[in-house]
Amino acid sequence: MTNRERALNILRYKKTDRMPAIHFGYWNELLAEWAEQGHLSMELARAWEDGNAADREIDKLLGWDATWACTVSAFNGLWPAFEYKELEKTADGFTVYVNGSGLIEKKRAGAAGIPAEVDYLLKDRAAWEELYKPKMQFKPERVDIGFFKKFNDSERDYPAGLFLGSVLGAIRDMLSVVGMSYMIADDYDLFAEIIDTYADMQYKCAEAVLALGVQFDFGHYWEDICFKNGPLISPVMFEELCAKHYKKRNELCKKYGLDIISLDCDGVTERLLPVWFANGVNTMFPIEIGTWGDQFAPARQKFGKGMLGVGGMDKTALRKDRAAVDAELERIRGLAALGGFIPCPDHRLMPGTKWDLVRYYTDKIKEMKV
Numbered sequence: 049m050t051n052r053e054r055a056l057n058i059l060r061y062k063k064t065d066r067m068p069a070i071h072f073g074y075w076n077e078l079l080a081e082w083a084e085q086g087h088l089s090m091e092l093a094r095a096w097e098d099g100n101a102a103d104r105e106i107d108k109l110l111g112w113d114a115t116w117a118c119t120v121s122a123f124n125g126l127w128p129a130f131e132y133k134e135l136e137k138t139a140d141g142f143t144v145y146v147n148g149s150g151l152i153e154k155k156r157a158g159a160a161g162i163p164a165e166v167d168y169l170l171k172d173r174a175a176w177e178e179l180y181k182p183k184m185q186f187k188p189e190r191v192d193i194g195f196f197k198k199f200n201d202s203e204r205d206y207p208a209g210l211f212l213g214s215v216l217g218a219i220r221d222m223l224s225v226v227g228m229s230y231m232i233a234d235d236y237d238l239f240a241e242i243i244d245t246y247a248d249m250q251y252k253c254a255e256a257v258l259a260l261g262v263q264f265d266f267g268h269y270w271e272d273i274c275f276k277n278g279p280l281i282s283p284v285m286f287e288e289l290c291a292k293h294y295k296k297r298n299e300l301c302k303k304y305g306l307d308i309i310s311l312d313c314d315g316v317t318e319r320l321l322p323v324w325f326a327n328g329v330n331t332m333f334p335i336e337i338g339t340w341g342d343q344f345a346p347a348r349q350k351f352g353k354g355m356l357g358v359g360g361m362d363k364t365a366l367r368k369d370r371a372a373v374d375a376e377l378e379r380i381r382g383l384a385a386l387g388g389f390i391p392c393p394d395h396r397l398m399p400g401t402k403w404d405l406v407r408y409y410t411d412k413i414k415e416m417k418v
Contacts, residue, residue: 111410274315298328334359
């Protein structure tokens with residue numbers, strides 16, 4: 049049985065020989081750390097990206113079977129993206145710059161993590177019409193047909209998905225959390241128009257790719273619109289603005305036989321799950337543990353066996369010792385017993401993660417009863 053079959057069988061409640069060891073990638077700083085410790089070459093560490101050849105080589109070294117982050121798409125973002133432009137170097141060591149989404153950020157050289165948001169360009173209808181709307185139009189050139197012909201490998205050993213884009217998360221990236229909050233209050237109609245325009249382009253991208261006959265195993269969204277206390281937008285507004293776009297895109301996927309639709313959203317997702325689930329999203333990922341604990345068991349209790357999961361393993365155990373890993377394995381064994389669930393570290397493995405503990409975890413997860 050291939051790793052692709054193992055993962056898909058579990059999510060479809062079919063028989064499988066064992067649990068696959070699935071991951072969600074790494075911080076680049078961790079890979080550099082492991083290279084300095086002699087576990088892998090620095091060349092391999094620097095070459096890594098989700099689902100590429102370097103990723104699969106690292107999988108072999110650590111005992112992973114596959115990553116859930118192997119997804120591809122047409123170019124369904126701003127096109128062209130904003131050109132990176134350095135605006136200032138501050139006296140305290142920060143660089144202030146415009147990123148590809150038109151967001152003005154600052155970051156200290158060598159620092160890891162998410163840059164600080166300083167300002168944003170998308171403040172009103174004039175900026176929307178001039179700077180952003182032209183970058184959200186569908187053009188056939190967004191679909192690299194040659195790439196998809198090479199990608200279309202029915203014999204691959206690992207699950208691979210069609211990246212469906214983002215209904216709201218990418219808009220939040222353009223506006224910033226602050227800017228999104230102001231626009232919702234100051235110009236709700238403009239906010240809705242931006243979401244609709246972006247969603248229409250992304251639908252056409254997915255439609256064009258699926259029409260090529262490429263074989264995908266699942267559809268996948270990225271959102272990241274929740275934090276430790278819940279969503280960044282009112283669930284009522286979210287349903288009003290976004291539900292129709294999930295429904296339309298997911299019905300398209302269903303037409304092409306894609307019955308597994310996963311969505312990546314960090315933080316506490318409970319209040320948005322009803323909108324996603326009612327409109328075709330059926331797989332939670334990466335199901336962060338955070339300070340709030342397990343979210344999958346309550347979701348399964350509420351939505352039933354149709355709610356699937358990939359994730360939910362507290363990755364911080366991999367920075368500690370075998371006892372911590374064993375305790376985490378025991379906890380997620382109960383989740384795996386529910387069916388339709390694949391354990392996976394609940395986000396990218398961060399600096400301080402121990403190489404030997406990851407290898408220990410991958411060995412043990414493959415022994416888990418399915």
